[in-house]
Amino acid sequence: xxxxxxxxxxxxxxMQLAEIGATPKGGVCRxxxxxxxxxxxxxxxxxxxxxxxxxxxxxxxxxxxxxxxNDAAAAPVVTGSHIDSQPLGGKxxxxxxxxxxxxVVRALxxxxxxxxxxxxxxxWTDEEGARFAAGCIGSGVFSGHRDLNDALSLSDxxxxxxxxxxREIGYAGDIAPGSIPFKAxxxxxxxxxxxxxxxxxxxxxxxxxxxxxxxMVTLTGVDGHAGTLPMAKRQDTFVGTAKITVALSELxxxxxxxxxxxxxxxxxSPNSRNTIPxxxxxxxxxxxxxxxxxxxxEADITRICTDIAKADGLELxxxxxTRAEPVAFDPGCVDAVRTxxxxxxxxxxxxxxxxxxxxxxxxAVAPTGMIFVPCEDGISHNELESARAEDLATGAQVLLDxxxxxxx
Ligand code: HGY
Ligand code: MN
Ligand code: MN
Numbered sequence: 001x002x003x004x005x006x007x008x009x010x011x012x013x014x015m016q017l018a019e020i021g022a023t024p025k026g027g028v029c030r031x032x033x034x035x036x037x038x039x040x041x042x043x044x045x046x047x048x049x050x051x052x053x054x055x056x057x058x059x060x061x062x063x064x065x066x067x068x069x070n071d072a073a074a075a076p077v078v079t080g081s082h083i084d085s086q087p088l089g090g091k092x093x094x095x096x097x098x099x100x101x102x103x104v105v106r107a108l109x110x111x112x113x114x115x116x117x118x119x120x121x122x123x124w125t126d127e128e129g130a131r132f133a134a135g136c137i138g139s140g141v142f143s144g145h146r147d148l149n150d151a152l153s154l155s156d157x158x159x160x161x162x163x164x165x166x167r168e169i170g171y172a173g174d175i176a177p178g179s180i181p182f183k184a185x186x187x188x189x190x191x192x193x194x195x196x197x198x199x200x201x202x203x204x205x206x207x208x209x210x211x212x213x214x215x216m217v218t219l220t221g222v223d224g225h226a227g228t229l230p231m232a233k234r235q236d237t238f239v240g241t242a243k244i245t246v247a248l249s250e251l252x253x254x255x256x257x258x259x260x261x262x263x264x265x266x267x268x269s270p271n272s273r274n275t276i277p278x279x280x281x282x283x284x285x286x287x288x289x290x291x292x293x294x295x296x297x298e299a300d301i302t303r304i305c306t307d308i309a310k311a312d313g314l315e316l317x318x319x320x321x322t323r324a325e326p327v328a329f330d331p332g333c334v335d336a337v338r339t340x341x342x343x344x345x346x347x348x349x350x351x352x353x354x355x356x357x358x359x360x361x362x363x364a365v366a367p368t369g370m371i372f373v374p375c376e377d378g379i380s381h382n383e384l385e386s387a388r389a390e391d392l393a394t395g396a397q398v399l400l401d402x403x404x405x406x407x408x
Pocket of ligand 1 (some may be wrong): 354356
């Protein structure tokens with residue numbers, strides 16, 4: 001007998017989780033290590049324990065819910081994602097992967113199926129980077145991309161460090177990150193793009209993800225009176241930021257295939273109508289599937305920032321917060337996902353991820369694969385993000401079959 005995903009139970013869990021940090025237009029705001037994140041983590045731990053899992057927390061706050069296998073010494077087959085969100089995010093980005101993992105365990109329990117290797121569901125700390133800028137902090141430390149102490153000392157705009165915030169919400173664990181070897185890792189996620197929906201296909205077998213170069217930039221000029229200082233005498237950092245932003249959006253189109261470059265976070269100081277902003281801090285998020293182009297792009301971005309800052313008499317400080325290389329997922333895991341689809345006559349297509357995921361970090365330390373399901377109009381990082389219960393259940397079924405096959 002095989003285990004069948006319960007579509008309604010999966011949908012119900014997603015809707016209940018989405019009540020934590022619910023926003024007016026139907027999205028969620030569950031900023032990492034906030035009180036909303038704590039409540040969501042607590043709910044996940046309760047549900048996982050109710051499903052017979054043991055819970056462990058590591059030193060960067062990653063949660064590991066283990067379903068025992070009959071070979072306790074075997075390395076686990078793992079799935080997971082993140083339950084932190086963008087400030088105005090959707091109900092499914094990240095949450096789907098954690099709830100799909102929980103549904104896999106629940107469905108196996110219903111069917112009375114025990115695997116040889118243990119199974120684990122992970123909630124990775126701060127995938128989105130909306131509060132501590134870096135992104136993928138939990139999976140990055142676990143996989144050795146980021147030093148634990150560096151990550152713990154990252155601070156938000158108010159000066160609260162990751163270490164403080166973890167202690168405040170009670171998720172400063174005691175396990176050394178990365179000390180649990182994975183037999184394989186699979187992550188289910190909404191595509192966050194339009195490809196699957198346009199192709200009319202329920203599953204994307206993800207073969208890889210593009211790379212990223214992200215920067216935190218500070219322009220320093222001089223505060224001044226908006227009424228009295230002639231334009232030619234100004235050292236206006238927001239004008240400098242605007243010129244850089246337009247130049248970068250034009251730069252993106254000059255690569256083949258085109259890159260994507262976003263200035264998404266801007267903090268103007270003193271942020272007053274009638275004071276010329278003497279300081280502006282902003283982020284640059286640039287992405288491309290080719291490593292050589294990423295290198296060239298970093299040089300071009302640096303040149304543009306340097307030239308404009310100089311021309312406008314502004315001091316430039318530019319720090320790289322993320323350099324993530326393009327990722328190719330494990331062919332064995334990609335095949336396990338394709339086989340799971342074929343065995344259930346589920347149509348699929350190979351797809352490349354434009355978004356970054358925890359799986360992109362875990363791929364460095366364990367055989368890793370991803371399963372995409374469509375989302376409406378490809379909308380994500382938006383309160384209107386939406387997905388069909390049917391597709392979410394299909395993705396969870398493919399996840400279950402792939403995990404059970406690898407776990408034995
Ligand atoms: O930025 C990303 O690609 C991910 O959705 N956090
Ligand atoms: Mn995500
Ligand atoms: Mn996201």
